[in-house]
Amino acid sequence: MAEAIRLGLDALVDVLKAAGEPTRLRLLALLAAGDLTVTDLTEILGQSQPRISRHLKLLGEADLIDRYQEGAWAYFRLRQDGKAAALVRVLLTHASQNDPVILRDGERLLAVKRQRAERAQAYFSRNAAEWDELRRLHAADEEVDAAVIKLLGNQPVNSLLDLGTGTGRMLELLSRLYRRAIGVDASRDMLSVARANLDRAGITKASVRHADILNLPFEGQDFDLVTIHQVLHFFDQPEIAITEAARMLAPGGRLMVIDLAPHGLEYLRDEHAHVRLGFSHQSMTDWLRKAGLDVEQTVDLHPGQPGEKGLTVTIWLARDPRRLISSEGAETVLAGEV
Secondary structure, three states: OOOOOOOOHHHHHHHHHHHOOHHHHHHHHHHOOOOEEHHHHHHHHOOOHHHHHHHHHHHHHOOOEEEEEEOOEEEEEEOOOOHHHHHHHHHHHOOOOOOHHHHHHHHHHHHHHHHHHHHHHHHHHHHHHHHHHHHHHEOOHHHHHHHHHHHHOOOOEEEEEEEOOOOOHHHHHOOOOEEEEEEEEOOHHHHHHHHHHHHHHOOOOEEEEEOOOOOOOOOOOOEEEEEEEOOHHHOOOHHHHHHHHHHHEEEEEEEEEEEEOOOOOOHHHHHHOOOOOOOOHHHHHHHHHHOOOEEEEEEEEOOOOOOOOOEOEEEEEEEOOOOEEOOOOOOOEEOOOO
16 A cells, blocks of 8 residues: 655645646646646647646646746646645546546647657658668667666666657666656757657656756756766767766766767768767776766677677666665764765
């Protein structure tokens, strides 16, 4: 049985006031299914934008939803953490799925997601040939995925941060491990693809956001696992991204880097915007250690086809060496810190 959610009387009344209005309860049900804009919600509910915005403001003030900006668009979703949001999720489980209003909202939500998927597919199709060419050069995606899963094991992950999430591949692959996840990318087109893929897979515990991985908009020490999949070779100074990723790790958290080993395919610079032609074990290890991490494992995955044109994929798994030490009645301290 799930643990009961304990709220003080005033806090409980605030949550019930915020959620206890038909339009706001409908909004919460929709935002529990993924990220949506005011325009999306206006189209689904058939209400004016000012009215929807006013309800969203009240839900935000009650700490029931998150809001984040992506260019000119603002996205909203039901909060992943907090007792208030947890109570709302419980309330939503008691709503009849056969209710005519809920059924109609669900149908319109599916229509919005279909439009999103069509736009994402159009972008993906325009670039599919380029991506397929790169895939043929290195180890099969299935082999890389299997190695990632094997290295991470079955240890549950409370919070995952995927840097340069692209199509959301890591968010899908690791969905059975994490409780919540965020993927960030600098390309809004790629974020559209990632959202469509998460919708298709029915993954609602992950969200994607527009952000610069060299200057992340999050508080540090908040993630158990950070992944950087096939991203660092696009940066002139990848060590900055590694340092920023390390800053995101909670004590004892892990950083997984998946990228290319050193190679000599110079044409990738001009035709595919690669800045770095792979990374040696020594270079990556030095950067990880300089960021305060311990390298635990390194795995090389060689291409299926031998020869100079093949690309080896390397996976580095590192860990923040700090550990939380606590005892009953004692203040929590970090091992190794004064």
